[in-house]
Amino acid sequence: MTFLAVVCAAVAAGLWRAPAPEPRLRRLVRTRDDDASVRRSPLPLPVVAAALAAVGCLVLVGGAVGVVAGIACVVLVPRLARRLESRSGRRHREELERLAPDVADLLAATLASGSPPSVALAAVAGACGPVVGEALRPVLAAIGLGAEPSLAWQGSDPALRPIAGAMVRSAASGAPLAGVLARVAEDLRRDRQQVVEVAARAAGVRAVAPLGACFLPAFVLVGVVPVVVSLATGLLS
Secondary structure: OHHHHHHHHHHHHHHHHHOOOOOHHHHHOOOOHHHHHHHHHOOHHHHHHHHHHHHHHHHHOOHHHHHHHHHHHHHHHHHHHHHHOHEEEEEEEEHHHHHHHHHHHHHHHHHHHHOOHHHHHHHHHHHHHHHHHHHEEEEEEEEHHHOHHHHHOOOOHHHHHHHHEEEEEEEEOOOOOHHHHHHHHHHHHHHHHHHHHHHHHHHHHHHHHHHHHHHHHHHHHHHHHHHHHHHHHHHHH
């Protein structure tokens, strides 16, 4: 009965954390490849990890305490796992953050040449590689369906939020966009430079930990311990 209770709790937690229904616009712009990937998606790994952790608590602890610990694992493990960033997701985010200033500059140059925003976005999406193209594809599809810029840019990648904000404000106010995007590119480069400097300083601090963990014990064992042993031997002899 307790095992059945844990399994039921795991299923309930998985259903409780199920994603909300997709907006109508997202369903309209979703491609056939997206539908196939949704159909092929396996059971989420956090749910499996939560179920295994719950079963482990039930087997190792047992009793009412094991049931409570299993339910806690079912509730907490998926939440903690969703906060962790995968390696591929981190690479994608870093690549898009690196290219965001170039995207803003290219959009500014294309708009300054007289192209409308939709044509400029399509040109930049094709010129900046697959990472940018994938991030801009939903925006282009929504604009092609006639969506307002505020709705088209809704849910865009966080690395492109400054560009999205500039384009939405320009569409609402009618202000020239090329100069605004040029300033956005400068701000993005400045922010990127600060992030790189902070990461470099953090790498230097982290490099001290292996030095302290390996060098200092080795120094004590090689330089201090023989002296102490020789002194102790001389005093005892």
